[in-house]
Amino acid sequence: MKANRLAVALASLLLCSAPAFAAPPASSAAPSNASTSNSTQSTESLVQKLMKPMSSTTTGTVTVEGKAISYKAVAGTLVVDGTGSKESTPEVAMSYFAYFKQGVDPSKRPITFIYNGGPGSSTVWLHMGAWGPKRVVTNDDTHTPAAPYQLVNNDYSLLDASDLVFIDMPGTGFGRLLPQGKDDAERAKDRKELAKQIWGIDGDAHAFSRFITKFLSTYNRWNSPKYLFGESYGTTRSAVLSYILETEDNVDLNGVILLSQILNFGTSVDGANMDPGNDLPYVLALPTYAATAWYHHKLPKYDGDKLGQLLKDSVDFAKGDYRQALFAGSTLSPARQREIAEKLHDFTGLPVAYLLKADLRVTGGMFEHELQNSTDTSTGRLDTRFSGPSMDPLGKESDYDPQSAAISSAYVSAFNDYVRNDLKFGQDMKYRPDVYGAGDFDWDFKHKQPGMHFAWPNINVMRDLAGAMKYNPDLKVMLNGGFYDLATPFYAAIYEEEHLPIPESLRKNITYAFYPSGHMVYAHIPSLKQLHDNVASFIDSTNNQNNGGNQGK
Numbered sequence: 001m002k003a004n005r006l007a008v009a010l011a012s013l014l015l016c017s018a019p020a021f022a023a024p025p026a027s028s029a030a031p032s033n034a035s036t037s038n039s040t041q042s043t044e045s046l047v048q049k050l051m052k053p054m055s056s057t058t059t060g061t062v063t064v065e066g067k068a069i070s071y072k073a074v075a076g077t078l079v080v081d082g083t084g085s086k087e088s089t090p091e092v093a094m095s096y097f098a099y100f101k102q103g104v105d106p107s108k109r110p111i112t113f114i115y116n117g118g119p120g121s122s123t124v125w126l127h128m129g130a131w132g133p134k135r136v137v138t139n140d141d142t143h144t145p146a147a148p149y150q151l152v153n154n155d156y157s158l159l160d161a162s163d164l165v166f167i168d169m170p171g172t173g174f175g176r177l178l179p180q181g182k183d184d185a186e187r188a189k190d191r192k193e194l195a196k197q198i199w200g201i202d203g204d205a206h207a208f209s210r211f212i213t214k215f216l217s218t219y220n221r222w223n224s225p226k227y228l229f230g231e232s233y234g235t236t237r238s239a240v241l242s243y244i245l246e247t248e249d250n251v252d253l254n255g256v257i258l259l260s261q262i263l264n265f266g267t268s269v270d271g272a273n274m275d276p277g278n279d280l281p282y283v284l285a286l287p288t289y290a291a292t293a294w295y296h297h298k299l300p301k302y303d304g305d306k307l308g309q310l311l312k313d314s315v316d317f318a319k320g321d322y323r324q325a326l327f328a329g330s331t332l333s334p335a336r337q338r339e340i341a342e343k344l345h346d347f348t349g350l351p352v353a354y355l356l357k358a359d360l361r362v363t364g365g366m367f368e369h370e371l372q373n374s375t376d377t378s379t380g381r382l383d384t385r386f387s388g389p390s391m392d393p394l395g396k397e398s399d400y401d402p403q404s405a406a407i408s409s410a411y412v413s414a415f416n417d418y419v420r421n422d423l424k425f426g427q428d429m430k431y432r433p434d435v436y437g438a439g440d441f442d443w444d445f446k447h448k449q450p451g452m453h454f455a456w457p458n459i460n461v462m463r464d465l466a467g468a469m470k471y472n473p474d475l476k477v478m479l480n481g482g483f484y485d486l487a488t489p490f491y492a493a494i495y496e497e498e499h500l501p502i503p504e505s506l507r508k509n510i511t512y513a514f515y516p517s518g519h520m521v522y523a524h525i526p527s528l529k530q531l532h533d534n535v536a537s538f539i540d541s542t543n544n545q546n547n548g549g550n551q552g553k
Contacts, residue, residue: 046429050093050176053078056425059102062133063153064160065532071133071159074098075425077175078218080210089180091194094211095173095431097127097166097423098219099159110162110225110254110543113212115169117233119204119443120435122172124415126231130522130531131158132166134422136414140524141385143406149414156522156532161539162227165215170198170207171435174426192440199435200444201459205240212241213249225543226251229535231259232488232519239263239465243450246471255476255542256465257535260485260519261493265445265459269364269489279326282361283318284492289367290314290347291483292384296372298349307516311483314347315491325360364486365397378402383518384484403518408433466501469509476542477510480531482517482524490514511538 055076062069077093101109114131116123128136135154138144158164168175177198179191197203216222230238235258245251262268266278269285290310293299302310325332325340332340341355348355350362350370358366368379369390376393380386380403388402412433419426435441446455450467469475479497481490497510513534517524521531 047176047178050077050174051079051090051178053093054425056423058422058424060133060422062157062159063155064157065155067160069157069159070102072100072102073133073423074100075419075423078211078214079178080170080207080214083206083210090178092170092177092198092207093175094170094207095168095175096211096215097132097419098215099133099164100219101159101163106163106219106221107223108225108545110227110539111165111221112158112162112227112229112257112539113165113167113208113215114229115167115208115234115237116231117235117237118169118434119199119201119233119237120169120172120441121233122168122431122433123166124173124411124431124433125520126229126522127166128411128415128418129520130156130528131164131229133157133159134418136410138407138410138523141383143388143402144410146409147413149410151414151418156528158532158535161536163221163224167208167211169204169435171438171441172432174429174431195440195442196444199441201236201240201447201461202455203444205237205244208237208241209244209249212245213251216251225254225539225545227255227257227539228253229257229259232262235259235261235488236263236459236461239461239468240447242468242475243464243471246468246475247450252472253468253475254544255478255538256468257478257480257538258493259480259521259531260488261479261481261496262488263460263462263465263496267492267495269486269492271365272363273361279323279361280495281363281492282326283323284495285364285367285486285489286318286322286344286347287311287314287491288384288483288486288489289362292367292379292486293347293349293371295385295484296349296379296387298371299346301346307483310347317343317347318491322360363397368398368486369395380484380518381486382520383482383523384486385518385524403520403523407520407523462496462500469500469502469506473506473509475509476538478535478538479510479512480521480534481514482519482521482527483514484517485519487519 053076055074058073060071060073075097077095079090080092080094081087082089082091114123114126116125133154134151137150137152171177177191177194179187179194181187181190198207228238228242238256238258242253242256245253267281267284269281272281294302294307294310322340340360341352344355344360345352354370364381368381371379372387373393376390377387378390378398381401383403386403386406388405391399416431445459446457447459448455449463479493481493483490515521515527515530517527522528
């Protein structure tokens with residue numbers, strides 16, 4: 001019997017207790033045990049230093065849901081070499097932060113490789129907000145005041161279930177591309193080639209696969225149960241990476257954990273008006289519009305504890321009357337268009353006149369700008385529970401994301417303090433939260449799907465994840481999402497999973513969980529607790545030890 005994914009989503013509402021409404025060199029094998037020093041900074045460039053792996057090892061204790069866990073922390077960089085004729089030539093240094101539980105058998109201990117998305121982002125967000133032993137304190141749905149920020153024990157670190165490796169994508173964190181050449185001109189040319197090769201869907205995934213296999217060798221973890229955890233574009237990466245690891249590197253994974261999923265960018269409501277004729281994004285975003293309007297008290301018909309009913313009603317309308325109306329295009333009669341606009345008003349809180357002028361098609365940016373525009377307020381994108389003053393009340397779309405503005409300083413500042421004072425690494429180096437400031441960063445979105453002989457311009461990696469699940473029929477997949485996420489709407493993620501090209505026998509390998517939070521589910525503490533419990537249970541049930549009992553715990 002097929003699972004009712006919407007029922008799973010609605011049941012998730014009951015799991016979080018807080019209210020969900022507003023009020024030239026060769027790369028070496030093992031890392032050295034020293035970070036950069038002032039004595040060498042003047043004579044050795046950053047790139048030259050990164051040609052060899054670096055690390056700093058410390059120890060600590062974290063208390064997870066009342067249980068103390070002692071761990072070893074390693075902050076460092078690994079050098080990823082090229083392939084083929086460049087097999088021994090360093091191409092990129094990637095920074096990482098690994099946490100190993102002490103006093104257990106590493107060969108039986110699960111290990112989870114964790115990364116954010118972008119593309120172009122480091123993994124500071126999952127590190128400091130979700131799974132690391134320390135967590136930065138931020139306000140739930142309002143702007144966090146400026147420094148000093150508070151760093152606390154993370155009661156919901158994933159260290160109770162798995163060892164953790166936070167990986168910064170190439171060019172972010174303390175990592176950099178490593179161009180080769182005998183002079184500046186040759187190195188500039190090689191850097192341009194490296195940027196083109198690595199900064200793209202396929203090049204990025206291959207860099208991650210080489211990092212992971214090298215990490216497994218460096219730390220002797222080849223026989224550990226292995227997991228991928230990606231957020232946002234990190235889920236796109238996970239689909240491609242899981243296929244590469246299994247089919248090219250002979251690394252079967254125990255599980256792939258997806259947070260705020262996007263596998264097919266054709267489902268994105270961001271800039272959907274740039275793809276006329278594709279009305280699917282508007283359909284899939286409507287339940288998130290509805291949840292957001294409810295949160296900000298714009299839907300009097302659903303006031304109180306009626307979010308569950310609202311989500312069910314909005315999904316029914318979206319995949320029924322609304323989808324049919326959009327499909328009709330210019331053949332839709334004026335009377336029917338108004339009827340649909342009035343129903344849309346009931347689910348979005350937007351004026352009927354505005355919906356008619358928008359031809360029933362409201363992009364994410366338009367919704368964020370208009371929902372609270374009567375008070376010159378913009379609604380968040382990554383987490384629609386957040387709001388902020390509109391940059392341009394007369395504009396068409398929101399000019400910034402209030403949630404990003406509300407928490408980014410806290411995350412970046414707290415991490416830079418933590419990594420140097422606690423992890424003892426990076427004292428004379430710059431940590432890049434993202435690579436967007438690099439002048440030559442230009443992401444290549446073309447992707448060569450499994451079985452294709454050329455790269456395809458449409459961004460869709462569903463066949464990669466399906467291929468990984470077919471190649472390894474025991475692979476388990478866990479999807480997590482937030483009801484208030486407009487970057488990757490939860491119903492779009494359900495739609496993608498339900499359209500994966502896999503046989504019915506493999507659909508039981510996919511589990512779903514949804515939370516009254518946004519893109520960064522963990523920014524809402526009750527949701528973080530439930531996310532932790534769900535992910536820990538997933539790892540415990542899939543690590544192939546003692547019928548699901550985690551001997552490595």
